[in-house]
Amino acid sequence: MAKVKTLDDLRKMKDELKSRISLRENSDNPESLVQVKVSMATCGIASGAKEIMNYFIEEFDSQNIDAVVTQTGCMGYCYAEPTIEVTLPGEKPLVFGNVTFSKASEIIEKYIKEGELVDGIIPDNYETIE
Amino acid sequence: MKDLAMHIIDITRNSVRAGASLIGIRLDVYKTEKLLKMTIKDNGCGMDSEMILRVTDPFVTSRTTRKVGLGLPFLKMNAEQTGGALSIQSQPGEGTVVTATFDYSHIDCVPLGDIQGTVALIMSGNPNQDFEFEICKDESVFALKSTEIKDALDGISIANPSVAKMIAEMVDTNLLSDLQ
Numbered sequence: 001m002a003k004v005k006t007l008d009d010l011r012k013m014k015d016e017l018k019s020r021i022s023l024r025e026n027s028d029n030p031e032s033l034v035q036v037k038v039s040m041a042t043c044g045i046a047s048g049a050k051e052i053m054n055y056f057i058e059e060f061d062s063q064n065i066d067a068v069v070t071q072t073g074c075m076g077y078c079y080a081e082p083t084i085e086v087t088l089p090g091e092k093p094l095v096f097g098n099v100t101f102s103k104a105s106e107i108i109e110k111y112i113k114e115g116e117l118v119d120g121i122i123p124d125n126y127e128t129i130e
Numbered sequence: 131m132k133d134l135a136m137h138i139i140d141i142t143r144n145s146v147r148a149g150a151s152l153i154g155i156r157l158d159v160y161k162t163e164k165l166l167k168m169t170i171k172d173n174g175c176g177m178d179s180e181m182i183l184r185v186t187d188p189f190v191t192s193r194t195t196r197k198v199g200l201g202l203p204f205l206k207m208n209a210e211q212t213g214g215a216l217s218i219q220s221q222p223g224e225g226t227v228v229t230a231t232f233d234y235s236h237i238d239c240v241p242l243g244d245i246q247g248t249v250a251l252i253m254s255g256n257p258n259q260d261f262e263f264e265i266c267k268d269e270s271v272f273a274l275k276s277t278e279i280k281d282a283l284d285g286i287s288i289a290n291p292s293v294a295k296m297i298a299e300m301v302d303t304n305l306l307s308d309l310q
């Protein structure tokens with residue numbers, strides 16, 4: 001894609017984007033998308049949460065995976081930062097701790113694309129925040 | 131925190147948690163004074179004056195009703211070690227303005243970091259809040275509002291990963307370079 005410079009460019013890109021976002025699902029309905037929430041409290045940021053969030057954005061963009069990537073607050077696992085919560089359509093949210101780039105890649109290739117469980121899940125009956 | 135961009139993510143998270151719906155992020159660069167001013171403004175729940183004292187200096191209080199965080203003290207430390215300062219203006223129910231100044235010619239000044247990526251992650255990563263980003267250097271101003279982006283997107287979620295990349299490109303192309 002060409003570089004976006006202005007809001008006008010963005011408007012033009014929107015149509016291209018719309019055709020790329022698969023039409024089978026209603027993308028306004030987050031339940032139909034993969035949702036990744038990255039914990040971005042002070043400890044998360046300090047341990048590289050921003051780079052991990054960027055990694056998911058890059059991969060989802062280049063692999064055309066229907067997903068939303070958002071930030072969330074402290075999930076209470078400071079010892080396991082960066083921490084992310086992944087929700088597949090129709091599934092319960094799972095929390096992964098100590099997410100490195102290679103772990104992030106494994107989560108995308110195995111869990112998100114194939115539905116296979118991978119190591120690093122923080123088992124808990126915690127409540128998602130925000 | 132390694133750079134200013136990380137502080138921006140951290141301080142805007144405070145605003146989101148304070149229930150803000152609109153958050154302003156502004157960077158002012160004063161070239162002659164070699165001064166960099168970062169201002170984060172929100173319309174969240176605000177703080178009373180006792181709380182402001184407590185959050186900027188965690189050791190001042192005798193009360194331990196809540197755990198004191200590290201985000202604002204880190205920012206204060208990074209500003210002060212360049213000869214700059216941190217100030218917080220806030221009223222309960224009104225909102226909060228956090229301002230940090232840095233002498234960017236100082237050897238201990240943290241780098242700016244990835245401002246464009248950070249603005250993108252903040253706007254895209256908090257689809258329920260609105261953000262106004264401004265960077266002002268001498269006479270030039272670059273401003274980007276998430277409401278304008280949402281309008282232009284016409285139904286596509288701002289949290290879509292491709293949109294995050296586009297926002298970073300928009301800021302990158304327009305970001306005023308040669309700050310240091």
Ligand SMILES: Nc1ncnc2c1ncn2[C@@H]1O[C@H](COP(=O)(O)OP(=O)(O)O)[C@@H](O)[C@H]1O
Nearest residue numbers: 144145148174176177185199200201202203226
């Ligand atoms: N923008 C804000 N609006 C309201 N309260 C705030 C704001 N920023 C900070 N605070 C209060 O100050 C506290 C300390 O903030 P901080 O130093 O960032 O640590 P933490 O976010 O980990 O608690 C917060 O927990 C919150 O109670």
Ligand SMILES: [Mg+2]
Nearest residue numbers: 140144199201
């Ligand atoms: Mg904080």
